[in-house]
Amino acid sequence: SPVFAGESYICLTDLAVGFAYNKDRKEWERGSFKATAKYIVSKSVQKEYRWEVKNVGEKLPVAACKTDFNEVGTLVCEGFIDFRMNKNNLRFLITYTLGYWTYSPGNALFGTEGENTPYMEIGKCSPM
Numbered sequence: 001s002p003v004f005a006g007e008s009y010i011c012l013t014d015l016a017v018g019f020a021y022n023k024d025r026k027e028w029e030r031g032s033f034k035a036t037a038k039y040i041v042s043k044s045v046q047k048e049y050r051w052e053v054k055n056v057g058e059k060l061p062v063a064a065c066k067t068d069f070n071e072v073g074t075l076v077c078e079g080f081i082d083f084r085m086n087k088n089n090l091r092f093l094i095t096y097t098l099g100y101w102t103y104s105p106g107n108a109l110f111g112t113e114g115e116n117t118p119y120m121e122i123g124k125c126s127p128m
Contacts, residue, residue: 008042010056011085011092011125019100021114028100033119039092041075041085041125051075053083085125094121 013035020031038056046052050068052061063079073088085092099116110116 008040008128009085009087009090009125010128011039011041011123013037013094013121013123015123016119016121018096018117018119020117021099023114028114031117031119033121035121035123037094037121037123039083039094040128041083041092051077053077053079053081087125090125092123092125095119 016033016035016037018031018033019028021027022029039062040054040056041051042054044050044052044061044064046064049064049066051065053063053065054061061079062081063077063083065075065077065083067076069075069087073086075083075085075087077083080096082095082097083092084094096116096119098110099114099118101118102110102116103113104110
């Protein structure tokens with residue numbers, strides 16, 4: 001429906017980079033990541049948020065945005081991932097920061113060493 005044009009976006013990852021823990025060597029190194037993630041950016045149903053970001057096919061958001069797109073067209077969302085989008089060039093950037101810095105020996109709150117791997121994704125969005 002034309003009324004909803006531009007009210008949601010599908011975002012496809014082009015490139016992904018990050019770090020992975022090598023259990024044999026017991027050290028962190030550059031990891032190999034597949035750029036296959038797909039996200040839906042849509043108006044949030046939660047009153048305290050303006051937008052939300054979901055993995056395609058999932059019900060729960062991985063990030064939520066407290067504010068709308070700003071005057072230069074950028075959107076900033078936080079959550080399980082941090083999501084940034086520019087609606088003028090339709091590019092996005094995602095960071096997942098759990099892992100390397102969150103690990104503490106003897107504290108299982110964030111899992112074991114290497115269980116979470118920090119990464120960054122970039123890609124492009126299209127209005128739905």
